[in-house]
Amino acid sequence: MIELQGLTKRYGDKTAVDHLTFTVRPGVVTGFLGPNGAGKSTTMRMMLGLDNPTSGDVRIDGKHYAQLSEPLKYIGALLDAKAIHGGRTAYHHLLCMAQSNRIPRHRVDEVLETVGLSAVAKKRSKGFSLGMGQRLGIAGALLGDPEILMFDEPVNGLDPEGIHWIRNLMKGLAAQGRTVFVSSHLMSEMALTADHLIVIGRGRLMADTSMSDFIEKNSRSYVRLRSPQREQLKDVMAKAGHTVVETADGGFEVSDGDAATLGELAAKHQLVLHELSPQRASLEEAFMQLTAESVEYHAHGQVGGPPVGGPGAPARGAAGQPGAPAGAPPSAGSPYGGSPYGQSPYGPSPYAPGQAAPQGQGWQQPQQGGQGAPPQAPPAPPNAPEWGAQWRDQGKKKGH
The missing domain is CATH 3.40.50.300 (P-loop containing nucleotide triphosphate hydrolases)
Incomplete structure (x- = not known):
C-alpha cells in the first residue's frame, strides 16, 4: 500500500x-x-x-x-x-x-x-x-x-x-x-x-x-435512434417524457433512457427502427472533459499553415498577405486569393485556377503592345561570387 x-x-x-x-x-x-x-x-x-x-x-x-x-x-x-x-x-x-x-x-x-x-x-x-x-x-x-x-x-x-x-x-x-x-x-x-x-x-x-x-460523472452517454418514420418516433418519445435531440444525419439522440426501454417503446407503437445503439463515452472523452482547464501546454494552428502572428511570423504587406510589398495587388488567377510573395515578374496567369494551357503552348505573359509582341524575359538574378573564391589564390586557382 x-x-x-x-x-x-x-x-x-x-x-x-x-x-x-x-x-x-x-x-x-x-x-x-x-x-x-x-x-x-x-x-x-x-x-x-x-x-x-x-x-x-x-x-x-x-x-x-x-x-x-x-x-x-x-x-x-x-x-x-x-x-x-x-x-x-x-x-x-x-x-x-x-x-x-x-x-x-x-x-x-x-x-x-x-x-x-x-x-x-x-x-x-x-x-x-x-x-x-x-x-x-x-x-x-x-x-x-x-x-x-x-x-x-x-x-x-x-x-x-x-x-x-x-x-x-x-x-x-x-x-x-x-x-x-x-x-x-x-x-x-x-x-x-x-x-x-x-x-x-x-x-x-x-x-x-x-x-x-x-x-x-465526466461524460455524456446516450442512445442513438434512426427511423424512416422520424416524426412519429419523435412524437412518441416526447409523449413518453424523453428529451429528443435531432442530429444532422436525420437521427435522434436520447440521453434519458436505455436502449431496451426505447426499443420496446418503438415496438409498442409499431415503428420501424433502422438503428438503436447505446453510445457510451470513452475514458479519453471523460478525461478531456475533466482536465480541460488544467492543461498547461496547448498546441495551436495546423500543420503546414503559415504562422499566425507571434515571433517569426512574416510581416503583412499592404495587400494583406505575408511579405507582400506595400500596395501590391493580389495575383489574379491564384486560387488562394493572392501570392504571399507579391506580384510575379511574369504577370498574372491567363488561365483560370486548375485550367491547363492549350496543347503546344507554354505560359506566356499577356501583351499590352498588341498581338504577337515577344514576351518579356524575367529579370536576371544578380551575379554572386563563386563559392570558395575567398580562399583561392586567383593567380594559381588553388586554395590557400
Whole structure:
C-alpha cells in the first residue's frame, strides 16, 4: 500500500505538486492520469525517495522509502527504461541489482524469461531497442518479487504483442493481491487495464474514483435512434417524457433512457427502427472533459499553415498577405486569393485556377503592345561570387 498525505513539492515559485492526499490500495490496478506538467513524474519520484518533498509525507507499507533496508523486495519501479549502464549485458545489469538487495541469482534468469529477453541476456543493453529497454526495466521492477509495483509509461515502445502481455501481467499481479500503480497517456490502453483512477491537474487531486464512476460523472452517454418514420418516433418519445435531440444525419439522440426501454417503446407503437445503439463515452472523452482547464501546454494552428502572428511570423504587406510589398495587388488567377510573395515578374496567369494551357503552348505573359509582341524575359538574378573564391589564390586557382 502507498499512502500520500499532503504531499507538496515546490521549485522556487513553481508548485509542481500541491497537497496531494490519496491511497493506492492492493488488489486493483490503479491508473495515474494527468496532462503533461501535472506533476505525475514528480509525485512518483517522491514516492521512491528520488526527490524530497517540500512538505507532506509518503509511506510505503507504513515506512519511508529510505527506511527500507532491501527496497526491491518491497517495491519495484520502472520510471525510466534508459536509466541503465549501456556497457552491461541485460544479465549483469539485473545481477548487479540483485546482489545489492540480497536477491538470489536464479531470480535473474526467471525475470528474463518472464519478460522474453532470455535470448539476448548476454547482449549489451546499449544496442537494445526502446521496446527491449522497456522489457528490461520491467524485469528490474519484478526482480525482488515485491508486493508493490510502479510503472511510468510501461507500454512505450512495445509492439502489439508486448502491449497485450504487459496488460495481462499487471492484471495478474493485482489479482495476486499486489499493489499496482501505473501512469500512462494512452487512454485506450488505460481503459482496458485500470480498475481505479487517480487524476491530477496542475499538481492537485481532481479525481480518486473507480473507472466506471469516473466515465459516468465526466461524460455524456446516450442512445442513438434512426427511423424512416422520424416524426412519429419523435412524437412518441416526447409523449413518453424523453428529451429528443435531432442530429444532422436525420437521427435522434436520447440521453434519458436505455436502449431496451426505447426499443420496446418503438415496438409498442409499431415503428420501424433502422438503428438503436447505446453510445457510451470513452475514458479519453471523460478525461478531456475533466482536465480541460488544467492543461498547461496547448498546441495551436495546423500543420503546414503559415504562422499566425507571434515571433517569426512574416510581416503583412499592404495587400494583406505575408511579405507582400506595400500596395501590391493580389495575383489574379491564384486560387488562394493572392501570392504571399507579391506580384510575379511574369504577370498574372491567363488561365483560370486548375485550367491547363492549350496543347503546344507554354505560359506566356499577356501583351499590352498588341498581338504577337515577344514576351518579356524575367529579370536576371544578380551575379554572386563563386563559392570558395575567398580562399583561392586567383593567380594559381588553388586554395590557400
